[in-house]
Amino acid sequence: MMSKPTNLPNIYVLPTRLNDSQRADIVSNIRSKHYTVVESPKDAIIFIGDVLGSKRALLELRFLGLNTTDATTIKAPAKGTKILKVAKLEWYAKVIVEGIDADIDDYIIYNGIYPAKSPFNNQPSNTVTPKKRSASPPTLAEKQAEERSRSESILRRAMAATHQAAPGTRHLRHKGPSQDSHPSQPFKRPKLISQQSTDSQEEAERVASNLPPLPQWVIKKQKFSCTRSTPADPPNQDFLDALFKIRLNRILISDEIGVRAYSTSIASIAAFPHKITHISQIHALPGCEGKIAALWYEFTHSEPPGRLGVLEEIEKSVYYKTLELFYNIWGAGAHSAQSFYKQGFRDLDDLVEHHWKKLTRVQQIGVKFYDEFQDKIPRDEVISIRDAIQNHARQLLPGAETAVVGGFRRGKELSADVDLLITHPRVSKSRDVEELLVPLVNLLEKEGLITHVLTIHQPSRFVATTSGDVWPKRSHHNFDGIPKVLCVWQQPDLREDEEGDSQMESLDEKGLAGKRKNPNPHRRVDILFPPPRCAGSTLTSWSGATTFERDLRKYVKEGKYWKFSSEGVTDRASGLRVPVGKEKGEFIGLTEGDENNGVEVDDNVDNRARREDGEWIGWDVEEKKMFKLLELEWREPTERCTG
DNA sequence: AGCTGGCAAACA
DNA sequence: TGTTTG
DNA sequence: ACAGCT
Numbered sequence: 001m002m003s004k005p006t007n008l009p010n011i012y013v014l015p016t017r018l019n020d021s022q023r024a025d026i027v028s029n030i031r032s033k034h035y036t037v038v039e040s041p042k043d044a045i046i047f048i049g050d051v052l053g054s055k056r057a058l059l060e061l062r063f064l065g066l067n068t069t070d071a072t073t074i075k076a077p078a079k080g081t082k083i084l085k086v087a088k089l090e091w092y093a094k095v096i097v098e099g100i101d102a103d104i105d106d107y108i109i110y111n112g113i114y115p116a117k118s119p120f121n122n123q124p125s126n127t128v129t130p131k132k133r134s135a136s137p138p139t140l141a142e143k144q145a146e147e148r149s150r151s152e153s154i155l156r157r158a159m160a161a162t163h164q165a166a167p168g169t170r171h172l173r174h175k176g177p178s179q180d181s182h183p184s185q186p187f188k189r190p191k192l193i194s195q196q197s198t199d200s201q202e203e204a205e206r207v208a209s210n211l212p213p214l215p216q217w218v219i220k221k222q223k224f225s226c227t228r229s230t231p232a233d234p235p236n237q238d239f240l241d242a243l244f245k246i247r248l249n250r251i252l253i254s255d256e257i258g259v260r261a262y263s264t265s266i267a268s269i270a271a272f273p274h275k276i277t278h279i280s281q282i283h284a285l286p287g288c289e290g291k292i293a294a295l296w297y298e299f300t301h302s303e304p305p306g307r308l309g310v311l312e313e314i315e316k317s318v319y320y321k322t323l324e325l326f327y328n329i330w331g332a333g334a335h336s337a338q339s340f341y342k343q344g345f346r347d348l349d350d351l352v353e354h355h356w357k358k359l360t361r362v363q364q365i366g367v368k369f370y371d372e373f374q375d376k377i378p379r380d381e382v383i384s385i386r387d388a389i390q391n392h393a394r395q396l397l398p399g400a401e402t403a404v405v406g407g408f409r410r411g412k413e414l415s416a417d418v419d420l421l422i423t424h425p426r427v428s429k430s431r432d433v434e435e436l437l438v439p440l441v442n443l444l445e446k447e448g449l450i451t452h453v454l455t456i457h458q459p460s461r462f463v464a465t466t467s468g469d470v471w472p473k474r475s476h477h478n479f480d481g482i483p484k485v486l487c488v489w490q491q492p493d494l495r496e497d498e499e500g501d502s503q504m505e506s507l508d509e510k511g512l513a514g515k516r517k518n519p520n521p522h523r524r525v526d527i528l529f530p531p532p533r534c535a536g537s538t539l540t541s542w543s544g545a546t547t548f549e550r551d552l553r554k555y556v557k558e559g560k561y562w563k564f565s566s567e568g569v570t571d572r573a574s575g576l577r578v579p580v581g582k583e584k585g586e587f588i589g590l591t592e593g594d595e596n597n598g599v600e601v602d603d604n605v606d607n608r609a610r611r612e613d614g615e616w617i618g619w620d621v622e623e624k625k626m627f628k629l630l631e632l633e634w635r636e637p638t639e640r641c642t643g
Numbered sequence: 644a645g646c647t648g649g650c651a652a653a654c655a
Numbered sequence: 656t657g658t659t660t661g
Numbered sequence: 662a663c664a665g666c667t
Contacts, residue, residue: 223665250662260648261663291663333659360655362659406661419661455660457652481652486660526661542661550649557649565650566661 008104010038014049014060014086029096041066046104047086057086057110068112069338086110212274214284221286225267226544226552226632229639232411235275239299240266240643242308246295249314252323254334265292267547267642322346330366330373330524331454362454365488372521376414383613385418385489385525392443393422397436399603400424401589401616405542406526411638417524418489419542423535425589425601425608425618430531437483437529451522452488457481482530482538482566489525493518533583534567536622541566543623547642556630569629581625589618 013026026048027037038044041064051057054070061068061084071083091107094100217228234240243266250258264287269276272285282293298308314320325347326337345351348367351359359367366373377385386404393400403409406419422440424433437458444450493516530538541549541564556564562578563570569578581592587601601618602608609617627634 221665255662257648257664258662264648264664287664289664331659335658360659362654417661455653457661484652484661528661546649546661553649563650 008035009045010036010043011046011048012038012041012044014047014051014064016049016051016060026092026096030092033096045082045084047084048089048092049086050089051086051109054086054110058112061086061112066112068114071111071113081113084112086112211278211281214281215273218272218284218286223264223286224551224555225264225271225548225642226555226635226640228271229635230267230271230545230548230642231639232641234270234272234641236269236272238306239276239296240269242295242299242306242311243269243292244643245311245314246308248324249310249320252320252327252334252337254338261287261291263547263550263643267551270641270643318346326351328374329363329370331360331362332366336363365452365454369488369522373524375521376416377418377523378414379408381491381523382408382415382418384491385523386420387614388449388491389420389422389440389444389525389527392447392449393436393440394605396439396443397424397429397432399426399429399605400433400436401605401608401618403539403615403619405539409543409637410545410641417526419526419528421528421530421535421538421542421619423530423532423538423588425532425587425616427532427583427586427588430533433529433531434483437485437527440527441485441487447492448518449489449492450487450525451490454486454488456485458483482528482534484526484528486524486526489523490518491520491523493520495519528566530566532588533580535588535619536580536624536626537564537568538566539619539623540626543637544640545642548640551642552630552632555632559631562630564630569626578629580622580629589616589621591621 011030013023013030015023030037030048041047041061047057047061049057049060051060054072058068058070066084068084085104085108087104087107088109091102091104094102094107095104215228216222222228243262247259247262247266250262265285268285268287269282269292272281274281276282276296279293279297282288282296295308295310299306302308319341322341323334323337326332326340326345327334329336329348332340340351340355343355345355348370351367356364382404386402390400390402393402400422401424403421404418405421406417407415408418422433422436437456441450441453441456445453495516528538528542540552544552553564556562556569557572561572563572568580570576571578582595585595587595589601590599611617611620624634
């Protein structure tokens with residue numbers, strides 16, 4: 001029994017990976033079974049195509065000017081909303097070619113809906129109705145977003161068809177000499193900056209000859225940001241700031257591929273040691289191609305310079321502003337931000353009033369301390385927090401050492417949070433370090449320094465050790481992460497008691513007399529507990545900016561077929577741990593020379609060699625061992641600012 | 644032209 | 656399981 | 662929808 005053809009809505013066959021005649025065959029075959037196949041994507045509900053996954057499907061629709069979002073990302077798709085479905089070509093093979101009766105729903109890989117018109121218009125009355133807002137912004141913002149992506153896709157096709165020569169998007173705005181694109185032609189990526197004409201080529205050479213020499217990593221197109229120096233204050237900071245904003249926008253709309261692409265470009269430009277004055281310099285950089293070149297051209301040739309059309313769109317959009325607001329809640333990502341927006345919420349008050357019980361525990365904390373978490377932490381406060389934690393840690397584990405990592409270690413004046421490592425120089429203290437986590441958290445909570453525990457990561461404990469081995473053998477399967485706690489911190493209230501009297505009177509709400517409100521801001525603090533053998537790997541893995549760390553892992557994978565992580569290095573082929581120097585020795589933090597000379601680490605912390613800021617020099621020693629093992633030139637943390 | 648993109652743990 | 660975090 | 666690799 002065949003399914004009834006009339007059951008299916010209009011079908012459009014996606015041209016993806018099909019040539020014209022293949023596609024025409026498919027269309028006529030489907031029609032021969034009395035299904036309706038339309039030639040305009042706008043008229044279709046079902047799309048059939050050789051498409052791999054939902055992400056790809058979304059983009060294929062976008063190329064056709066259908067700007068949908070994944071319906072499965074929405075909590076309660078309103079009844080009656082138009083849902084575009086993309087089905088695998090396999091459905092065609094089964095049902096049309098083989099004549100097997102199969103439900104098309106089993107072949108759907110993507111359900112797309114248009115971004116909510118206005119959440120207030122199509123919400124049924126049983127859902128919460130947040131307080132009324134000005135009616136215009138959402139629809140307007142949506143329209144802008146949709147219109148932009150539509151015009152972009154038209155623009156792309158126009159460029160592909162006409163081989164536009166002029167650099168920069170402004171010149172590309174008008175369509176080429178009326179050669180309209182062929183609808184069924186597979187999409188071809190346009191050359192944004194194309195070959196120059198003869199006279200401008202001479203011009204280019206003239207300018208190029210006056211440019212500073214390109215650094216080696218550029219000439220060799222070295223793609224790994226961990227093999228080059230990336231300072232915190234790059235010469236092209238202004239252009240980078242623009243790219244950061246575009247990347248944030250890509251994060252907010254969950255365009256993960258775009259995010260990565262911009263991250264590599266950013267890392268490349270951030271490492272370039274000269275002010276970019278010519279577009280050829282962009283093209284020379286690994287990870288930078290036509291798109292970035294076009295942006296740079298627009299950025300430098302705009303009036304006044306430094307403007308980008310895309311950014312001005314983004315910055316005036318209520319939609320993106322709102323997503324950004326929600327995204328900045330600790331514990332909420334892009335997905336949650338979009339979800340909040342779709343439900344009609346527009347600010348934190350909306351969430352508090354209408355969505356509080358639906359927020360996760362950590363999101364509630366994130367909302368509660370929203371403003372305080374946005375505030376940056378000055379270096380002296382970071383050091384003060386470090387000292388407090390270190391002192392408490394040493395009460396429980398004498399001889400413990402700490403190191404501040406993250407942005408602080410890269411030299412930033414202001415930090416978003418505090419990332420702190422705690423270990424012990426004695427390898428025999430491995431267990432004690434890992435088991436310090438819970439007691440230390442308890443102690444700091446008791447002291448009122450940790451006000452909230454966000455999450456506590458306690459990797460699967462030691463398998464009951466039969467041997468007297470210092471650390472247990474773990475296969476790379478249960479080779480778990482470093483124990484850590486992510487928490488909220490508040491510096492103690494050091495005010496004198498007399499000042500308290502006036503405060504007391506205003507604080508009669510809960511009858512908590514005697515407890516003055518601590519005026520110090522709440523801070524995000526992460527404490528990690530690497531066992532001594534992981535000191536170098538954890539330090540390395542928590543000191544670089546994100547792209548530096550990503551490239552480091554890739555570099556190690558490609559160069560050594562090893563796996564690098566904060567827990568150490570493993571050989572991907574054998575699954576065995578690659579030892580860092582003499583890890584079975586009694587002490588870490590000693591140079592080879594020290595060990596040869598029989599030097600030991602003094603149990604008295606006051607006798608240990610320290611850097612100016614009070615950190616034990618053993619940390620750096622361990623990190624250098626790690627770089628050496630990975631055959632990487634060691635770089636100052638301040639040169640790992642890949643953004 | 645098509646495929647791939649860093650990674651693992653915790654929570655809901 | 657998907658989402659978020661470092 | 663961006664770039665590198667095969």
